[in-house]
Amino acid sequence: MKSISVGLIVIALGFFAASCGSESEAPRAVHVSAPGMHCDGCTSTVEETLAKMAGVDSVFADLDSKEVAVYCDTTVVSRGDLEDIIAKLGFATAPGEQ
Numbered sequence: 001m002k003s004i005s006v007g008l009i010v011i012a013l014g015f016f017a018a019s020c021g022s023e024s025e026a027p028r029a030v031h032v033s034a035p036g037m038h039c040d041g042c043t044s045t046v047e048e049t050l051a052k053m054a055g056v057d058s059v060f061a062d063l064d065s066k067e068v069a070v071y072c073d074t075t076v077v078s079r080g081d082l083e084d085i086i087a088k089l090g091f092a093t094a095p096g097e098q
């Protein structure tokens with residue numbers, strides 16, 4: 001009986017250590033270019049849409065640099081996922097580009 005509870009404690013500590021480890025790695029800032037953003041409406045659309053994605057902590061879209069800084073868990077959401085969403089919203093290319 002005693003060995004079972006010690007075993008459970010070891011398992012619980014293992015999970016705790018694992019979750020701490022992943023938290024210290026994430027969130028990471030991923031910068032994605034979105035040249036199609038031209039006003040505050042565009043930046044809010046990008047911010048609100050990306051913020052709803054799983055693994056995304058916070059989003060800041062900068063109109064001047066046309067860059068979107070996404071603070072996310074890169075083990076859950078990849079740069080490609082973020083670029084896909086921005087492309088679907090129509091901001092991946094500058095107006096006039098294909």
Ligand SMILES: [Cu+2]
Pocket residue numbers: 037038039040041042043
């Ligand atoms: Cu706009």
